[in-house]
Amino acid sequence: MDAISYECINCGGPLQFNAEKGAFFCEYCRGTFTEKDIEEHWAKENAKADAQHVEEKEPDPQSDDFFGNAALYECSTCGAEVIADKNTAATFCIYCHNPVVLTNRLAGEYKPNKVIPFKISEKEAKQRFTDFCKKKKFLPKDFLSSAQLDMMxxxxxxxxxxxxxxxxxxxxxxxxxxxxxxxxxxxxxxxxxxxxxxxxxxxxxxxxxxxxxxxxxxxxxxxxxxxxxxxxxxxxxxxxxxxxxxxxxxxxxxxxxxxxxxxxxxxxxxxxxxxxxxxxxxxxxxxxxxxxxxxxxxxxxxxxxxxxxxxxxxxxxxxxxxxxxxELPLDKTKLALATAGLFIGILVFCIIGGIIL
Amino acid sequence: MKKRVTSYAAVLYVMLMILSFCCFAPAVCAAGDDAADEPQITTAVASADQSELELTEVSRKRNSGGGRFIVFGFIAAPLAAGVFALITINGYKNNGKTEPYPFTSKAPLELTEKNDFLINTEVTKRKLNNNSNNN
Structure with missing residues (x-):
């Protein structure tokens, strides 16, 4: 299977689509490229890469059933062999963390007609999630940890x-x-x-x-x-x-x-x-x-x-x-204490009011 | 550990409700009984001081009102707490469940027929209950 990592035209670093800029961005040389720049560059590179394309490895028929629903590919950056789920079309190499696009997965009848690019960046998404959770007073104490946010x-x-x-x-x-x-x-x-x-x-x-x-x-x-x-x-x-x-x-x-x-x-x-x-x-x-x-x-x-x-x-x-x-998790202890507090507060108020009256 | 704390909180909550009820229910019933036993219509007592009679009547009515307020508290408190808990739990479950397809803007209708036929008219009347007291 063709596993492609789009590389920076200037320095060869991994390119990623930047939602904020609406263009392709290299974190190493800070270069920004449009879709047209990438396509022109890769049109030339593909002509060279035809003789070097990476074949999808055949799953071992003796192996577990899991392999029947997955595929092996070789990361074009570090050469590691990685397993991808049968429906995965783009992922990250778990070794070098470079983005990888499995081109054959989106070819022929499976090629999409159109795409809406990401408009909200990862940083903004995490900030929005944090703001959304701040309004919820009964979340578990350790819910908004950075480890949790990194799972987005x-x-x-x-x-x-x-x-x-x-x-x-x-x-x-x-x-x-x-x-x-x-x-x-x-x-x-x-x-x-x-x-x-x-x-x-x-x-x-x-x-x-x-x-x-x-x-x-x-x-x-x-x-x-x-x-x-x-x-x-x-x-x-x-x-x-x-x-x-x-x-x-x-x-x-x-x-x-x-x-x-x-x-x-x-x-x-x-x-x-x-x-x-x-x-x-x-x-x-x-x-x-x-x-x-x-x-x-x-x-x-x-x-x-x-x-x-x-x-x-x-x-x-x-x-x-x-x-x-x-759906967000609810800290039941906090909720129980708040409910009990509300109950006691109203009751005490009515009792005092009743005594005064 | 957390499960234990949650169960302790739940037990404490139930105990508070029972304790509150047991402490204040007799006082409520006594206040109610006092109000119920005394007659609402005062009978004229020729030898009694008129003002003293009026004061006694007012204090009876006050006890009755106070008792009702306490009873209201016993009803309102668990009701408010229960509603608060339900609203909070629901708010954590169904975030963002709004219409996924805005059909008013994305599915315009080109009407080719629009007919409204009146098929029946029914008129009913009822007599109003007028307050005939002229107090």
Whole structure:
């Protein structure tokens, strides 16, 4: 397998995509390069590297099942042999810590159409996480340690992006109520309407995760939405300095799930076109697809998995907008003491008040 | 160690609730009984001093109000503590669970049919309960 580390054009140091600058940055010579600079340089280098490309090593058929789902590659910087999970497309060499892109993983049908580069840097992500946690008063004491923060990783996750036009409509029973008083009587008028709405809905960039089974799927759903205007055509250098996963589900595997989700959204869209009523009851809905176009994109997520008291927790942050999602551990002792304090405080106040009265 | 501390805190919490109830419930009941035993409507006593009678009546009403305030405390305190605990636990679990697809901006609707047919009108009336007392 081709394992590539993008090197600085000036000094040969490892290049990483810098979210703050929006360009490629070398930490050694502080050089900054655009995507065009990298592509031109590598076009020349690839011509030389063709005869020297690194083959993926065949897994030993006698070895554990784990190797059937992984691959060995040789780091192009230090030569170490490293195992990568079957879905990993970009990672770091665990020996020399240089970023490595496994180019064959994102080739052919698995090559993404587009990517949203990271806009929030690692430093900013950690700061946002710290600010987010500061508002929570019942976190465990040692939760915000630097070792904990270092566990935050930037990952490009694969998504299917669906652009589709659907036609259909809804039938609903709606009611309008009016009340007034005349003399000693109160009157209530209820008008019942048969409401119909039909139209075409243009769904743009509906995202669905392209991973088969992942404990992080819920987090990947709720870090959305992303700003579509910042999509760029995919090129490998964007992955340097971050982890990346390739998709392991085809379009046909998630087609029915996406159709059901879009049907739910279509109902909300049609309902939102009904206004001016006190109650709306949808009786019937129909929906047909006019056209559909699926794209495969990579979207940035800052991720953290951690354990507390034997339970796994997930925290995810949208690498473009900063929207976060996650469950945080709760120090039950602190909470119990605070609750008891509140209980005693109110009770004492009422008792003193009662005695005075 | 932490589990032990947590369980001690929970036991202490329950004991405090029981102790508070046992200490103050008799006083509350006594205050309530005092208020219940005495008649609300005073009967004129020809030989009694009118002002002394009024003072006694006021102090009875005060005891009744104070007792109710204490009872309110026994209801409000655990309720407030429980609500506080539930809100805190929920706040740590479901952070950021907002709509992942902004359909209002990303899924525009091109309406081709918009019809509202009135199918029924119903009018009901009810007599209002007027307060006929002219005090």
């Amino acid at each position: 990783k930037g990952v490009y996750y694969p998504y299917w992006l669906v652009n589709t036009d659907k036609t259909g409509g809804i039938k609903a029973t709606c009611k309008k109520k009016r009340r007034w008083t005349e003399g000693d009587y109160e009157y209530e008028e209820i008008k019942t309407f048969d409401v119909r709405r039909r139209g075409i809905i243009h769904f743009k960039g509906y995202p669905h995760t392209a991973l088969k089974s992942d404990d992080n799927l819920k987090a990947l759903k709720y870090v959305n939405p992303y700003n579509d205007e910042e999509f760029r055509p995919f090129t490998m250098p964007y992955l340097t300095g971050f982890l990346a996963e390739k998709r392991d589900v085809d379009r046909k595997d998630v087609q029915s799930e996406v159709d059901e989700e879009l049907k739910g959204y279509a109902r909300k869209v049609y309902e939102s076109s009904i206004d001016g009523y006190d109650s709306v009851t949808v009786n019937d809905m129909d929906l047909q697809t006019i056209n559909e176009d699926w794209e495969y994109g990579l979207m940035p997520v800052w991720f953290m998995n951690f354990k507390y008291n034997g339970k796994d927790y997930i925290y995810a942050m949208n690498g473009q907008t900063g929207k976060n999602f996650g």
